[in-house]
Amino acid sequence: MGGANFMTPAIxxxxxxxxxxxxxxxxxxxxxxxxxxxxxxxxxxxILIDLRSASPEHIKLVYQQALQCVRRPFVLxxxxxxxxxxxxxxxxxxxxxxxxxxxxxxxxxxxxxxREAALRLASVQSLTGTAPxxxxxxxxxxxxxxxxxxxxxxxxxxxxxxxxDVVAAFTVPTALDYLAKxxxxxxxxxxxxxxxxxxxxxxxxxNTVSSLSRPLFVVRHxxxxxxxxxxxxxxxxxxxxxxxxxxxxxxEDLVWQIFRHHSSKPMxxxxxxxxxxxxxxxxxxxxxxxxxxxxxxxxxxxxxFLPLAxxxxxxxxxxxxxxxxxxxxxxxxxxxQTLLRQTDLAARLDWTTIGFSLRRTAYTDAARLAERxxxxxxxxxxxNSVSFAWRICEKRNTHTAKSLIGxxxxxxxxxGTIAAQKRGHVSxxxxxxxxx
Numbered sequence: 486m487g488g489a490n491f492m493t494p495a496i497x498x499x500x501x502x503x504x505x506x507x508x509x510x511x512x513x514x515x516x517x518x519x520x521x522x523x524x525x526x527x528x529x530x531x532i533l534i535d536l537r538s539a540s541p542e543h544i545k546l547v548y549q550q551a552l553q554c555v556r557r558p559f560v561l562x563x564x565x566x567x568x569x570x571x572x573x574x575x576x577x578x579x580x581x582x583x584x585x586x587x588x589x590x591x592x593x594x595x596x597x598x599x600r601e602a603a604l605r606l607a608s609v610q611s612l613t614g615t616a617p618x619x620x621x622x623x624x625x626x627x628x629x630x631x632x633x634x635x636x637x638x639x640x641x642x643x644x645x646x647x648x649x650d651v652v653a654a655f656t657v658p659t660a661l662d663y664l665a666k667x668x669x670x671x672x673x674x675x676x677x678x679x680x681x682x683x684x685x686x687x688x689x690x691x692n693t694v695s696s697l698s699r700p701l702f703v704v705r706h707x708x709x710x711x712x713x714x715x716x717x718x719x720x721x722x723x724x725x726x727x728x729x730x731x732x733x734x735x736x737e738d739l740v741w742q743i744f745r746h747h748s749s750k751p752m753x754x755x756x757x758x759x760x761x762x763x764x765x766x767x768x769x770x771x772x773x774x775x776x777x778x779x780x781x782x783x784x785x786x787x788x789x790f791l792p793l794a795x796x797x798x799x800x801x802x803x804x805x806x807x808x809x810x811x812x813x814x815x816x817x818x819x820x821x822q823t824l825l826r827q828t829d830l831a832a833r834l835d836w837t838t839i840g841f842s843l844r845r846t847a848y849t850d851a852a853r854l855a856e857r858x859x860x861x862x863x864x865x866x867x868x869n870s871v872s873f874a875w876r877i878c879e880k881r882n883t884h885t886a887k888s889l890i891g892x893x894x895x896x897x898x899x900x901g902t903i904a905a906q907k908r909g910h911v912s913x914x915x916x917x918x919x920x921x
Contacts, residue, residue, distance in 0.1 A: 495520045495527070496560075499543035500535035504579075508535060508562075511582050522546065526555050529596070529789070531574075531589060536563025558592045560585065587720025595700065595723060595746070597845055601828040602751040604785065608778040609752070613759055617752075625670040625747040626650040630660050632675030636732065637704065643736035649743055665823050665861070670747040671700040673739070674718060675728070699827075700746045702739060704728040750827055767818045767833045772840070775832035779842045780886035786844070793880040794851040795893045796841040797834065798858070803870045811836045813867050820861050829854075840890060848879040874898035 498519045500508050512519040512533070522532065522543060534547055547559060559573040562582075574588045609617040627649055629641055645651050652669070654660035663669075700723040719725060724742055726735050754763045754770045764771045770778075779795070786793040800817060802809035818831070818839060825831060830842040843851050855875045862873060878893040 494518070494530045496530065497522045497526075497532040498535075499532060499539040499547070501538040501540060504535055504538040508533070508579060508582075511579060512585075515583060515586055517586070526550055526557055528556055529558075529593070531558040531560055531592075533560040533562065536561060536565065556596070558589055560588075584720050587722070591701070591721065591723040595749075598746075598751065598827050599749045600785075601844060602749055604781055605752045605778065605830075608774065608781055609757065609759065609762055611781075612774060612777045613761055617757070617759075623747075624648060624650050625743050626652065626667065627671055627673055627743060628660070628663055628667075628669040629653045629673045629675075631655065632704070634675070636728070637675045639732055640704070640736055640739075643732065644739060644743075647736070647740045649740065665820075668823060668827075669699060670750070671702055671723075671743055673702045673704070675704045676706065676718065700724075700742070702726065702742065704735065764833045767815055767839075768822070769818055769839065770830060770832040772832055772834050775830060775834075775840055775842060776886045776890065778830060779889070782842060782844050783880055783884065783886060783889070786880060787882060791845045792847040794843045794846045794848055795878050795880070795889050796843060796851050796855060797838055797876045797890075797893050798841070798855075799838045799874045799876075799898070801837065801872050801874070802868070803872075805870075807837050809868055810871055813865075813871055814839075816865060816867070817862055817873075820865060821858055824854075824858055824861055834890075838894075840893075848877060851877045851879075 495518045496512060498505065498508060498512065499522050509519045519533075524546075526532070532547065532550075534543060550557070551559065560576065561573045562576045562579060564577060574585070574592060576582065576585065606617050625648075627644060629651060631654075633655065641651050641653065652663055652667075654663055701718075701721055703718060703722040703725045705719070705725055706728040723746075726738060728735065754768055757763045761771060762774045782793055798817075798821075800810040800814055801807055802813075814833075814836065818833075821831065821839070825841070828844050829846075830844075832840050832842075834840045841854075843854070846854075855877065859873070859875070876893050876896040876898055878889060878896055880889055884892065
């Protein structure tokens with residue numbers, strides 16, 4: 486994480502001297518902006534409580550905010566964690582502060598996912614005029630990457646016994662293939678006692694796990710040799726579990742976290758039978774639902790000063806008035822659904838165009854998502870007559886949902902035939918994409 490800038494959120498620091506000065510200096514060194522504790526908390530901004538030196542008034546204030554369900558990260562440093570703060574970000578001591586930026590990023594990803602889940606249910610009720618029906622419940626699925634110790638295999642068996650679908654990958658191609666074909670509830674990585682974490686490090690170096698916004702759980706042992714690559718894994722982890730605890734204890738905590746994150750996933754189109762919501766031809770959301778939900782997202786985006794981007798993908802085919810493109814649309818949509826983050830909403834705009842609402846996503850991040858999707862489309866083996874084009878616009882305060890979709894549809898296209906993509910001649914570079 487680089488140096489602090491005007492977009493870096495402040496982090497309140499509850500501590501007393503001499504640890505106050507030490508913690509403030511360390512927070513600045515990792516790019517955070519420490520400040521004094523405020524009487525009125527700022528939504529989503531973190532507060533760090535040093536349990537060794539924080540005053541009783543600070544501890545009382547934190548309890549009051551927790552009991553009032555204030556939506557912000559509580560970061561606790563110290564060995565003895567108070568009760569009723571189980572969802573806090575826990576650091577054993579100040580030496581783990583280097584993990585804090587990654588842990589905060591994981592917190593915000595989870596909070597973003599939970600907020601989108603609630604917003605989608607509200608959009609269904611608002612659009613249809615009726616309360617949404619109970620969503621179809623699915624079985625949690627877990628991708629286990631690397632780790633071959635007897636203890637870790639026993640942990641996987643315990644998870645299976647708790648009705649979790651566990652899929653193990655011991656090579657990089659296998660893990661990437663699984664991630665491309667299935668939407669797992671979470672990913673579990675063991676920092677093996679042997680230090681052989683090559684598969685896990687390769688997966689994360691490809692930015693696959695973090696870009697798909699899946700929860701990442703790490704089992705770590707105290708005697709494991711931690712290298713720079715392992716620190717990258719730890720910094721991206723949603724939760725880190727102590728592998729030296731009893732097997733039953735680790736399994737119990739893992740099961741709870743997996744079910745918790747699985748149940749908070751946003752509604753998918755196939756979980757609704759409403760014709761206004763679910764486009765059964767493609768398995769995506771309908772355009773009516775997209776427009777209605779996009780307006781709710783834009784209102785929220787404006788209130789919390791966070792970005793939102795809209796993206797479209799248009800499929801064309803030469804010489805047959807797009808008949809081949811229409812036949813390929815279903816194949817393409819199935820592939821793209823495995824690449825989208827849980828908070829991305831895709832809908833069929835017409836028979837050759839898909840629209841994507843990307844909450845809390847800046848223009849450049851949307852461009853990277855388009856690049857990843859382009860590479861996946863090129864690998865589908867589609868006819869060479871088929872081409873595709875992306876358009877991306879970032880929301881402005883003057884936009885409505887309809888005008889943002891219209892502005893995106895009118896933006897300049899990035900074109901590329903399937904054959905050109907296979908040869909690596911097409912790349913989505915920022916200068917060719919329009920900011921609207």
